[in-house]
Amino acid sequence: MSLLVVGSIALDTVKTPFGEGREVLGGSATYFSVAASYFADRVCLVGVVGGDFPPKHIQLFLQHNIDIEGLHKEDEGLTFRWKGEYNYDLNEAVTLDTHLNVFSSFNPSLPEAYRECQYVFLANIDPELQHQVLDQVKQPRLTACDTMNYWIQGKPQALKKTLERVDILIINDGETRQLAEEANIVRAAKKILSWGPRILIVKRGEYGALMFSANNIFSAPGFPLEYIFDPTGAGDSFAGGFMGYLANVDTIDETNIRRAIIFGSTMASFCVEDFSLNRLSNLTYPEIEKRYKAFKALTHFEDI
Amino acid sequence: MSLLVVGSIALDTVKTPFGEGREVLGGSATYFSVAASYFADRVCLVGVVGGDFPPKHIQLFLQHNIDIEGLHKEDEGLTFRWKGEYNYDLNEAVTLDTHLNVFSSFNPSLPEAYRECQYVFLANIDPELQHQVLDQVKQPRLTACDTMNYWIQGKPQALKKTLERVDILIINDGETRQLAEEANIVRAAKKILSWGPRILIVKRGEYGALMFSANNIFSAPGFPLEYIFDPTGAGDSFAGGFMGYLANVDTIDETNIRRAIIFGSTMASFCVEDFSLNRLSNLTYPEIEKRYKAFKALTHFEDI
Numbered sequence: 001m002s003l004l005v006v007g008s009i010a011l012d013t014v015k016t017p018f019g020e021g022r023e024v025l026g027g028s029a030t031y032f033s034v035a036a037s038y039f040a041d042r043v044c045l046v047g048v049v050g051g052d053f054p055p056k057h058i059q060l061f062l063q064h065n066i067d068i069e070g071l072h073k074e075d076e077g078l079t080f081r082w083k084g085e086y087n088y089d090l091n092e093a094v095t096l097d098t099h100l101n102v103f104s105s106f107n108p109s110l111p112e113a114y115r116e117c118q119y120v121f122l123a124n125i126d127p128e129l130q131h132q133v134l135d136q137v138k139q140p141r142l143t144a145c146d147t148m149n150y151w152i153q154g155k156p157q158a159l160k161k162t163l164e165r166v167d168i169l170i171i172n173d174g175e176t177r178q179l180a181e182e183a184n185i186v187r188a189a190k191k192i193l194s195w196g197p198r199i200l201i202v203k204r205g206e207y208g209a210l211m212f213s214a215n216n217i218f219s220a221p222g223f224p225l226e227y228i229f230d231p232t233g234a235g236d237s238f239a240g241g242f243m244g245y246l247a248n249v250d251t252i253d254e255t256n257i258r259r260a261i262i263f264g265s266t267m268a269s270f271c272v273e274d275f276s277l278n279r280l281s282n283l284t285y286p287e288i289e290k291r292y293k294a295f296k297a298l299t300h301f302e303d304i
Numbered sequence: 305m306s307l308l309v310v311g312s313i314a315l316d317t318v319k320t321p322f323g324e325g326r327e328v329l330g331g332s333a334t335y336f337s338v339a340a341s342y343f344a345d346r347v348c349l350v351g352v353v354g355g356d357f358p359p360k361h362i363q364l365f366l367q368h369n370i371d372i373e374g375l376h377k378e379d380e381g382l383t384f385r386w387k388g389e390y391n392y393d394l395n396e397a398v399t400l401d402t403h404l405n406v407f408s409s410f411n412p413s414l415p416e417a418y419r420e421c422q423y424v425f426l427a428n429i430d431p432e433l434q435h436q437v438l439d440q441v442k443q444p445r446l447t448a449c450d451t452m453n454y455w456i457q458g459k460p461q462a463l464k465k466t467l468e469r470v471d472i473l474i475i476n477d478g479e480t481r482q483l484a485e486e487a488n489i490v491r492a493a494k495k496i497l498s499w500g501p502r503i504l505i506v507k508r509g510e511y512g513a514l515m516f517s518a519n520n521i522f523s524a525p526g527f528p529l530e531y532i533f534d535p536t537g538a539g540d541s542f543a544g545g546f547m548g549y550l551a552n553v554d555t556i557d558e559t560n561i562r563r564a565i566i567f568g569s570t571m572a573s574f575c576v577e578d579f580s581l582n583r584l585s586n587l588t589y590p591e592i593e594k595r596y597k598a599f600k601a602l603t604h605f606e607d608i
Binding site for chain 1: 393488490491511520522523528530531532562563565593596597600601602603604605606607608
């Protein structure tokens with residue numbers, strides 16, 4: 001099935017204790033689409049870049065069979081830039097600088113062919129733009145979205161409207177607590193589920209992810225890695241693996257949702273092994289399967 | 305099999321956002337022995353209390369068939385007191401006050417019958433006292449210990465000697481990083497395993513536990529609870545369930561170690577549901593089994 005993603009495409013300058021990447025490829029839609037490309041038949045990308053966007057990055061999308069009909073290029077403008085830093089903790093980025101550039105007037109307009117997409121991911125963008133995208137897709141089977149503290153504080157009503165319209169919300173634990181105004185994660189999840197989404201996935205960095213639905217909780221660990229170089233994009237790679245797998249199997253039940261979460265965790269674990277998309281864009285499917293099985297070995301225990 | 309525990313027995317005054325317990329029963333050996341009592345044939349307790357120790361607490365040990373021949377009572381002294389507070393995070397206690405009292409001259413001397421114990425847990429006490437206990441047990445099949453930042457900083461050499469002599473180290477993630485002087489938990493674990501123990505269990509509060517051995521890593525989640533009243537004793541309840549289960553099955557292999565970690569996590573999850581040992585001391589084995597199965601439901605996913 002076709003999978004639509006709408007989000008940012010960026011040039012990141014990232015510093016971690018292990019090195020620095022300058023003006024490297026980044027952005028939520030970038031990480032998502034490359035991660036999803038290993039699973040979904042077709043990934044349809046909607047985003048905007050400036051005239052300065054290096055052609056080699058376009059090549060990367062094409063190499064991954066990502067449909068870029070919806071990738072708008074504003075020749076007169078500059079690509080969105082983000083500059084951030086991580087300390088040894090690696091769980092939270094400190095944003096040093098943001099230049100929205102062409103992203104500030106981003107107005108997601110879907111090519112006709114994209115409107116048929118049955119799987120939809122709204123990356124972390126203005127909730128009003130998220131509505132605009134949902135208005136354009138015809139009959140999605142599954143919709144998911146991300147958001148961040150900036151929108152939780154700045155546009156709570158618009159965000160609530162997004163939540164009424166999506167099936168799945170994928171956010172981190174701090175955002176979960178902030179959105180629900182509730183410190184306990186289980187009670188926070190219940191509150192958020194009452195607002196619309198039938199599934200909430202809480203990303204917890206190195207601690208993995210928790211999935212909440214009406215009757216189930218699923219806990220997936222973070223993959224214990226000896227070397228983590230750059231956590232940028234891990235959450236979007238997770239979402240890409242998750243939605244990509246579901247678009248591929250096209251059967252949304254508890255079994256596949258859990259598998260999808262492990263595939264999401266798998267893609268996130270590869271993402272952080274190198275800067276930018278250096279690792280994520282050079283995977284083979286057997287490598288992905290091998291890590292999935294490693295997650296199984298990591299968590300399995302016998303019944304009593 | 306018989307399981308020996310040596311540690312503190314305390315009267316705690318604990319404040320959490322959800323209430324306060326004043327001079328309630330606490331201490332590492334207390335939580336450990338009650339948790340272990342649901343599994344092990346016989347739990348042998350070594351500790352010291354003062355003349356002020358309420359007889360009802362002695363009754364509690366006896367109700368759980370805990371052998372208190374090694375529980376020394378110093379009639380002239382006062383029982384160890386700890387006063388602490390938790391904020392909404394609940395992952396770390398702030399110690400407000402400590403009165404070691406009779407615990408300051410604690411000199412663990414094992415009754416003759418205890419020396420035959422085959423399973424041994426050295427709770428968080430001076431590593432020199434840990435050596436003293438190991439010198440007294442005859443032929444233990446499995447030994448495990450806990451420690452804390454105070455000993456890591458204050459008695460690193462004595463602690464290293466303990467580590468050379470035990471099979472399993474059970475500490476929290478902050479202590480793991482501090483002990484290994486290494487921020488990455490996987491590399492920290494490798495370093496610590498090279499010093500002696502063949503298994504390291506890293507407790508991560510609400511995020512569960514990670515087990516490291518030469519060839520395996522096992523990740524157990526924290527149980528997602530809607531109400532957590534008091535995290536005091538969770539780590540020792542974990543250790544009690546873990547060692548208690550192994551002493552019960554008396555076969556130490558990967559399968560049982562993983563099961564033991566889930567039983568440990570189970571006991572920790574009950575512990576935090578109420579103040580002091582209010583929940584932990586009132587369990588039935590079917591309740592324990594039910595939560596074990598809930599851990600299975602929480603973590604299970606299908607192979608691909």
